[in-house]
Amino acid sequence: MSSDAAQRPLVAILSGAGISTDSGIPDYRGPQGLWRSDPEAEKLVTYRYYMSDPEIRRRSWRMRRDSQALRARPNVAHTAVARLADSGVPVRVITQNVDGLHQLAGVPERKVLELHGTVRAVVCTRCGARTSMAQALERVAAGEDDPDCLTCGGILKSATVMFGEALDQEVLGRAMAISQVCDVFIAVGTSLSVQPAASLAGMAAEHGARLIIVNAEPTPYDPLAAEVIREPIGTALPALLDALAAGGAAATGG
Structure with a gap:
């Protein structure tokens, strides 16, 4: 059993917005995506606008309150x-x-690298305190249109990487290593058009991985x-992954 496990391939899965559209979460960059239909919406998730304009923050909190992401299911x-x-x-x-x-859906936290952060938490831009998005949205529902940090009074933002912010270098480094x-x-x-995430596919192929x-x-x-x-x-990925689970690398011809 252990020798079979040792021979099993390490599978890296890079997922983008398309995997979540069947859960009701829009593909922001697709043909019907929000960024194409409403360019002003980008300001709501652009760091410099968010930090400098209270009205942008209020609109951002309303967007989060109404977002499908927190209500979506796998x-x-x-x-x-x-x-x-x-x-x-072995999967990452x-x-x-x-x-x-x-x-x-059940993938252990330790096996998931979130390159662009998570909408399920908020972080203070001053002291770095991190709390749940649910708690922040409870405050919005109670009438706070721009809730501040309860620890230091700083500006709160979603724990996502906004436009104008750098990716977490530790997370990116781990993704590159995988x-x-x-x-x-x-x-x-x-x-595969947004860098540096897109370059991971090329990096994998260059190092001998079978790229699908x-x-x-x-x-x-x-x-x-x-x-x-x-x-x-919704049909292609389950078939592909179930074949990998059943037959290892041979299931994909590599």
């Missing part, structure tokens, strides 16, 4: 990832999403992929 693609992680195959999830649905040593790298529901891309639209990394799947994520 879909069959998330549960397929969790099933693979539970099967004994690198996600561009901030919705926390991989963890809700990309360099994995045997299979699956990019799912991501346009599951996405409705072409990506810049398609030429490097051993396999490109255009089928709906």
Whole structure:
């Protein structure tokens, strides 16, 4: 049993917005995405606007209050990832999403790297105190339109990486390390156009991983992929991951 486990491939899964659309969370950059339909909406998640304009913060809190992300539930693609992680195959999830649905589906926290942070927590921009988004939204519901930090009075923001903020270098470093040593790298529901996350696919391929891309639209990394799947994520990803769980690297031909 242990020798079989030792031979199983390390599978890295890079997930983007497309994996969560079936959970009712919009793809912000897609053809019908919010950033295309309402360019002003970007200001609500742009650090310099958020920090300098109280009205932007008030609108941001209203957006969070009305967001589908906190009410969304994992879909069959998330549960397929969790099933693979539970099967004994070594799995690490690198996600561009901030919705926390991989963890809700059952993937252990330690196996998930959130490149862009999480919408399920808030952080103080002054003292760094971190609390739950649910607590902050309770204050908004109670009438605070721009709740401040209860520890120091500083400005609170979602624990996500806003436009104009740098990614957490420790998280990015771990993601890069995984990309360099994995045997299979699956990019799912991501346009692979946002750096530095997109470069992880190329990094994995360059280090010998079998690159599989599951996405409705072409990506810049398609030429490097051993396999490109255009089928709906909700059917394609479970089939792919269940095959990996059943047969290891051979299930994907590598």
